[in-house]
Amino acid sequence: MTVEGIAAPPPPSPLSTLLSTRQVVVCCGTGGVGKTTTAAALALAAARSGRRVAVVTIDPAKRLASALGLDGLSDEPALIDPSLWDPSGTAVAGGSLAALMLDTKSTFDKLVIAHAATPDQGERILANRLYRNISTVLSGTQEYMAMEKLHQLHADDAFDVLVVDTPPSRHALDFLDAPNRLVRLFDNRLFRLMMGPTRLSMRAAGAALGAFMKIVAKVVGTAVVDDVMAFFRAFDGMEEGFRTRSLEVLRLLESDQTGFVLVTSPRPDAVEEACFFADRLRSTGIEIGALVVNRVHPLLLGAAASTGRDDLATIAATWRERAEALDLVDQPGPADACTLVASLVELVRAERTAVAPIVERMASPDLVVEVPVLEREVADLDALAEIASHLC
């Protein structure tokens, strides 16, 4: 199927530009808009253009995961056989495609071991119950570890470009805040209080904390409080390493080595999140490199039709009138067909109206890339290649 009404050759895709000029490409957007698929398709396109690329996916759908060779949890990048992503052998030489699926806990464990002063300290933390909860269920941990993985892979010279999927947070920008949040957790006043008063001036605070923790213990139980204390004691001295590292990640994200791809569906709730995210990035001085509008419905009116939003409303109204006229003479088949045409035209119009606020936020309309809704499920590399052809 083709999208009609687009005759002029398109300008070079902003995504090709990002993939050839940046070392890190971050795909972000709210849940359910197709971030993982977009990230995988971009990685495939980059590999086909001769780049050595690794894609970091987070919880991909099963069939996409197995298409990428990720049947088990693979925490380290695994190369995908070129015959899968370049079956016709037409790709630019030198490219490679690797994929990995983020394993939050294992990434965190390795980080703890790397930063521990002694192997014993590392072991004590890994065995702590609070740590086990933090490393699996604490909100923000997944985001932080995605960034940590990015940091590790970036330090490694094996790849030219890293394409990163972001976790399905309620707010698409949680991953930007996550490193800070976790560092704050290790670094806060409570933490220092729990380490026990080392200086005279801290004694009073320490006593206050005792009362404080007693109240907390009444609600959650003393065992929990003991775990918390043990965790902080075990963690002593490691927070500096964590802070340094998270600052490095943030610096990388804010540098011009990183490009941001904002992914949205043409629906108002997703667009609202996208706008929020765009504003937030801009306030940190980061421009969005490309906007991907996923699963856009095609306008089936033919090449000659005018496609302005007002015109679409008029066209839809005409088809509705036809449907009514046909209904009056008891022609349900043709009437339904006319209603459908009107509905599809209105859908396209509604989608364009929905995306307008985020499109207006982009520095140039050339940064917007639309991907039409596909006629099949994106569950194999062929389908990814089809998406890639729309992206780049």
Place this chain on the structure above:
Amino acid sequence: MKLEQFCSASRVVIVAGKGGVGKTTVTAALAQTAARAGMSVLIVEVEGKSWLATLFDRPALGYEETLLAPGIRGRTLSPDQALVEYLDDHGMKPISKRLRSTGALEVVAASVPGMKDILVLGKVKQLEQAGTADLIVVDAPAAGHAITFLTSAVGLLDAMATGPIAKQAADVAALLADPTRCRVSLVTLPEETPVAEVVETAFALEDRAGVALGPVVVNGLWPALVPCPPRSFRAGARAAGLAVTAADLAVVERSVGFATARRQRQDVQVERLSQLLPLAQIPLPYRFGATLGPADLEALTDAFVEGVAALPADLT
């Protein structure tokens, strides 16, 4: 099945499904359906998606209950709100501000896995016990979080036997395990990945949360069209006195072809779902507008009521 019977099967219905399947819309349609059956309904929005109110053409939801439509009230209940309220209720009001400002709140919450989820469900239980409405509809967190959300109580009871939180978890587990008090209604789209995920979620919930599952809501079904070849379209147009061009005919053909292909792919997935998951289905139509409003909610509620009527009467 009679509407009254369906709506009074349990006092709490938790609507769960992956992000983007229309969970919030289904929550509103279910609430409206129960209201039509003459019941008072409270919608509890867990993820703080305050736009649910736009379906009723009302201002955004907040922590305080507001009236959305005759017989339907709504409120948000985020995990953070539930946590603060719980601490306040348990004699920690004097320090709850300090708990928040020092970040200790996050530590405490993290030290008890699933604590926030349990507090949210605990609050729902409290609303249920208080008889605040005939039916409480909970718009649950998205995605795989639904499983975490609903298994949190059982998980915590395994790890912790005593204390106020354990008591809360036991109450929540009892609520979830009692089909006369609580059911889960899963929502999905008739597409490959959402179907796979809803099947997985359904089995995980039955096995691990012990919760009763109501019919699966299959959202976003495209219209099933009667084929309309160019000749019969032309004949119909003549009968109606409409002038149609060849270009118009081509538009009709492309549109019908597009919609028919879409519906056929959906039918395959609906069939696959019924093979994989032995639960009744309630089909809801695709709404063509991008922005949903009260008119869409009316149409979806009509479809929901029809779907309920089509359910077997002996469904338990």
